[in-house]
Amino acid sequence: xxxxxxxxxxxxxxxxATVAFNCTYSNSASQSFFWYRQDCRKEPKLLMSVYSSGNxxxxxxxQLNRASQYISLLIRDSKLSDSATYLCVVNxxxxxxxxxxxxxxxxxxxxxx
Amino acid sequence: xxxxxxxxxxxxxxxxxxxxxxxxxxxGHDYLFWYRQTMMRGLELxxxxxxxxxxxxxxxxxxxxxxxxxxxxxxxxxxxPSEPRDSAVYFCAIQGGGQRRGYxxxxxxxxxxxxx
Numbered sequence: 001x002x003x004x005x006x007x008x009x010x011x012x013x014x015x016x017a018t019v020a021f022n023c024t025y026s027n028s029a030s031q032s033f034f035w036y037r038q039d040c041r042k043e044p045k046l047l048m049s050v051y052s053s054g055n056x057x058x059x060x061x062x063q064l065n066r067a068s069q070y071i072s073l074l075i076r077d078s079k080l081s082d083s084a085t086y087l088c089v090v091n092x093x094x095x096x097x098x099x100x101x102x103x104x105x106x107x108x109x110x111x112x113x
Numbered sequence: 114x115x116x117x118x119x120x121x122x123x124x125x126x127x128x129x130x131x132x133x134x135x136x137x138x139x140x141g142h143d144y145l146f147w148y149r150q151t152m153m154r155g156l157e158l159x160x161x162x163x164x165x166x167x168x169x170x171x172x173x174x175x176x177x178x179x180x181x182x183x184x185x186x187x188x189x190x191x192x193x194p195s196e197p198r199d200s201a202v203y204f205c206a207i208q209g210g211g212q213r214r215g216y217x218x219x220x221x222x223x224x225x226x227x228x229x
Contacts, residue, residue, distance in 0.1 A: 034217050036217070041225075042222070042223075043204055043220035043221060043222050043223050044156070044204075044218075044220050045220070046217035046218075046219075049217070087156070089217070101217075101218065103155060103156040104155070105154075105155035105156075106155065
């Protein structure tokens with residue numbers, strides 16, 4: 001069974017700290033990877049794609065380790081507004097077909113003042 | 114940027130009643146997905162359409178669930194008869210319409226269904 005696994009948390013982190021969490025995936029043929037953010041009682045929204053070379057968007061850095069089949073998300077200088085659930089998403093289709101996304105259950109992050 | 118509009122936002126119904134959830138994609142798309150989210154199971158794919166044609170409905174729990182997409186601007190998910198275990202948030206999502214393949218989805222705001 002192909003799965004995407006995440007630590008559900010919650011991660012309680014003081015404001016200004018750096019926090020990182022990982023996600024593992026079981027299908028070695030997976031083609032593309034994403035992090036989504038979901039606020040309480042809202043829909044998931046794309047946070048960032050994860051590229052093989054790693055990528056950074058402001059305070060957020062995503063990394064991919066294909067050999068160990070995990071992706072990571074690092075948040076620096078955390079803000080209260082970063083409190084949310086972060087969903088790891090993997091596209092398992094060869095060729096990156098649009099219909100192949102598998103969602104993890106999410107990691108709950110709480111930034112404390 | 115309202116890519117997908119879902120209605121109703123909340124629905125409370127009695128067990129045995131028919132429930133119809135609606136999805137209206139605003140922006141262009143090639144694919145439309147229906148997901149269900151619960152605390153226990155996370156996001157589950159129920160069914161998806163490609164160019165209005167149902168492609169995979171293997172995630173539909175049972176025959177009580179049905180989905181249609183009569184045109185590119187409208188889709189429905191129907192539950193008949195509804196049961197308490199159907200209580201969840203139902204999301205409609207789209208992908209495509211110019212985005213590169215393999216890119217993420219745009220979700221609607223969801224319908225929170227409670228069956229009592």
